[in-house]
Structures are given as C-alpha cells and as structure tokens.
Amino acid sequence: MQSFTEENYLKVIYHLAEKTNNVQTNAIAEQIQTKPASVTDMIKKLAEKELVDYIKYQGVTLTDKGRHAAVDIVRKHRLWEVFLVDKLNFKWDEVHDVAEELEHIKSVNLIERLDEFLGFPKSDPHGDPIPDKNGRFTKTQFIKLIELKIGDSGTITGVSQHSSAFLKHLEKLGLTLGKQIKISDVTDFDGSVEILIEEKQINISREVAKHILISNNGKN
Amino acid sequence: MQSFTEENYLKVIYHLAEKTNNVQTNAIAEQIQTKPASVTDMIKKLAEKELVDYIKYQGVTLTDKGRHAAVDIVRKHRLWEVFLVDKLNFKWDEVHDVAEELEHIKSVNLIERLDEFLGFPKSDPHGDPIPDKNGRFTKTQFIKLIELKIGDSGTITGVSQHSSAFLKHLEKLGLTLGKQIKISDVTDFDGSVEILIEEKQINISREVAKHILISNNGKN
C-alpha cells in the first residue's frame, strides 16, 4: 500500500513517461511543486519498494508494479471526475483539484461500484480514457487541431491542457467535447485558425489550437 | 484549515463530549487508537489553534470554533454514508471506514452539491441526524429498546453501535430502520427481549436491545 504522497509521485512519473522514457528529477519536481532534492529522496524510496527503476543521474522509469499502481490512480482520478460532472453538475474546469484528493481514497469496493454507478464510462470529462479494473484501456487516436489543414474536419474529443483558464475559454467559445469542426482558414500573420463550428465562424489562437485534440478527421 | 489528523481528533472529542463535559486524554487515545502521550501533544496544538479549551490534567472541551469544525466533519461523514448506501448500494455495515476517509476531502462546493444530489437527507443510514450547512440539526428523541416495557411499541430509528458485526446481526434479524416493533415479553432469566416485528416473534439479547433506538413509542 502506498502513501498519498507516493501515489502522487507515481502518477506524475507515469504521465511524464508518456513523453520521455527516462523521467528526470527536475521534471518531477516541477509537476509535484517541490524541490529536486525532495524528489531524489522520494525516488530512492520508490526504488527501494521496486516501484521504479532508478540509475543515479539518469532519472527513473516505472516498473510493471509501479505502472500498475499509477494506472490505478489514474483510473480513480478519471472516474471521480466523471462523477463530479455527470452527477454533481461540476463544470469540466472545476473537477481537477477535487479529483486530485478523491483519487487517494482506498477501497477497491468503492471504485468498482462507482464505475458501475456511472455506467462504466470509457472516457473522462476531458476526453481522456478510463482504464478498466485490470488497468486496460485503448489510447485513442488523436491529432492536434493545429496540425489540420484548410478544409479538414473532425470531432473535438480531447484536450491536452487541463488548466481551468484554458477549459473555461473553450467553453465560452463553444469548443466542447463531441462538437464537429472544420478548418476554414489559417491566418498567415499569427498562425491563428479560423474554424467552422455549428454554422458559426470563430477564430482561435495557435496556442489554443495546439491543445485541442481531434478525431475522425477527414482530409479534404 | 485543519489537517486530516486534527479533524479526526476534533470529531472524536465532539462525540465523547456527548457523554461527559470534560473529555479525558485516555478516552481520546482509545478512540484514536494511539497513546495518551500523543494525545497530550495534539491537544496542546488544538488549544494553540483555539479549537479546544484545555486545562492541564483536566481534559478538554471544544470551543465554538472547534465544535463548528467537528460538526462540519460529522456532516461530511454522514452525507458520504448516505451516498454510499443510496447510490452505490453499500450495506449499512460497510460504509463506516470509507466515510472515515471521504469526510476529509476539502471542498465546500463538493459537499453542498453532494447534499443536493442526495436530496438533502436528514439522517444517515444509521439514523443519525445530518447537520445542515450551517451546522444545525435536531437531536431526535430516542429511547433505548431495552427501556421499553411489555406491550410498548415503536419504530426503529437508530442504533448506538456502529460495528459491522452488530449491524450485520440486526440486518439478519430484519431489525432495520423504519420497522415497527412491539415488546411481547421480557425473559426473567437472561433479560432477553421477545419482540413482535412484521407478524413474526423474535428474541434478542439484552446486549442487542441496549443498542437499538426507538422513537414514536406508544406506552401500553
């Protein structure tokens, strides 16, 4: 059984490992909002418990055991997010911090019944997949909106940024999950993207377009 | 803001204060499953934060601030219990430990929306009253089943023992909240009580009868 803190480290390492194989001390420190020295201490402990493989100065990778534990926390996090949005009417930008706490409640029973109560959802309010109780899930095929060309279309199925500011912004623009969009123009000057959504034309910045994930995209 | 641990102390002190005005160090230690020396340490901290009044060797009493905090945790605990039973199909003997963790999640928003989602319940699965968001609740008038005389009747509205073993036992006997009962006999030999419930006669031990709370009782 892991502590609250260990679980947070495992989850952060898991997410960082999606980008690079060897996860660096500084990267973890930044995510956890702590100092690199503290991370080194914790890494040693996780290595001791065989949750990570660790070579001094080379960063860490999760062991199977560690990845399993991490996925389990991700599962809990996302299920709680679904609960908050579907049942308690939270907005998608309000759920993260609360789920960050709820994910650490220890009860196998609880999470399985919650899963059932929610109808075994496949993805969370941000479009991220929810692992099943065996830790299995399929990585959905996304393409960043910014990578689409004029005339391309698709469905908004995820975001790669979870900050409240960003999500609120999308909400205001009507850019929510499931919406159909089509690229009508890309501005030369600032790289901003003109998109057609529900018969309306809107303009979004490059920065925004980078973090919107599109699926079912049809090339023109 | 209190820590997880401080919250547990406050809640325990609150419950113990229902019996005696001055809550003793040893009593707290027993409830928290810790040593008296540790309790003394924590008491000093709570006194420092003005959550309890403390006179050395005389035990503690909650300040208004402390009681408020305690009632807030009790509210959360009981609302989560309702959630687990009503929505996730937990049995009344399965909820305590999970609620013990859930009660510490910090989000005003969360608990108010949960309250609404549950339909603003007035009591938890064990018949205990749920304080409203201002900490107000009415102490229901109970009488212990053991105190009833032959011919008296009433409704089961609470229990004064929350152990899983006890609750499972009641469940098996059909002695659940809301059931109408009538005392048909009291055995001289062992003080066990013969009761009439849903046209059936059952016999319960003195020990069990002590922890069943009855309301709307009509004297014969």
Add this chain to the structure above:
DNA sequence: AAAATTTTTTAGATTTACCTAAAAATAAAA
C-alpha cells in the same frame, strides 16, 4: 578539450505525528 551551465545528489535541518520510559498530578482505597 576546457570552461560554463544545468541537472542531480548529498548533508544537515525542520515539521508533523507518532512512540517509550519516567516523572508528576490526581483519584481511589486502605
């Protein structure tokens, strides 16, 4: 290849919540 920079680790402290063992205060019994 040296120098400069960045990253990571070590050393030594701090805080929180515990603990044991022993002393002090209070309460109960003789």
Add this chain to the structure above:
DNA sequence: TTTTATTTTTAGGTAAATCTAAAAAATTTT
C-alpha cells in the same frame, strides 16, 4: 491520612516528507 493505583504530562527519540546550501556529475557551449 497515608498508601496505592490511575491518569496525565514531560523528556527525549523516530519516521515521513519537506527544505536550503553546497558538492558532484552530466551536458552544453566556447
């Protein structure tokens, strides 16, 4: 009212998770 027993506190220490400052290793730049 002593003596005895119980309760509570103090003193000193441990483990988890942090921190700062400084040393060491790795990487990048010149």
